[in-house]
Amino acid sequence: MRDKTRHRILDIYHRKRKPSLYVTHDQGEALAMADRIGVMAKGRMQQIGTPEELLDKPATAFVAGFIGTPAMNLLPATVTFGLSGGWRLLGVFAENGDLSAGQRVRLAIREGGMRLFDAESERALL
Numbered sequence: 573m574r575d576k577t578r579h580r581i582l583d584i585y586h587r588k589r590k591p592s593l594y595v596t597h598d599q600g601e602a603l604a605m606a607d608r609i610g611v612m613a614k615g616r617m618q619q620i621g622t623p624e625e626l627l628d629k630p631a632t633a634f635v636a637g638f639i640g641t642p643a644m645n646l647l648p649a650t651v652t653f654g655l656s657g658g659w660r661l662l663g664v665f666a667e668n669g670d671l672s673a674g675q676r677v678r679l680a681i682r683e684g685g686m687r688l689f690d691a692e693s694e695r696a697l698l
Contacts, residue, residue: 578605599639603627611635631696633689636680644680648691651675671697 582605585592596602602609603623611618611626611634619631630636636644651671671677676691688697 581605600641603639611638613638628685629696630680630687633678633680633694636682636687636689640682642682644682644685644687646689647679647681649677649679651677 578601581594594602594605603626606623608620608622609626610620613634619626619635621629621631626635626639630639630644633646637646651673677697678689678691678694680687680689689695690697
């Protein structure tokens, strides 16, 4: 029944061609139905983007750990030497990114992708 309702909602949306807001706690449903998704946590907007952007380039550690199946694994780490400007880490290139020796970070890894987050602000560094 839920699947049937989802298809009816999408059919109405496509026929009316009007912007719509659909609220759900089911990430699979959101990823399947939406052109753009807003992810909220603790009353704050974490990221707004397409399903692909949320999966491939999560802006925060929360989004990385929440969106996708499987969710990204978040591993605590400490930068051992500083990097600035363009650099490559484990095959992932960051055009504009600075890392300081001793900086605490969280490395987010999912099959086919990796991100790096600041441990305190939770914001994406790469």
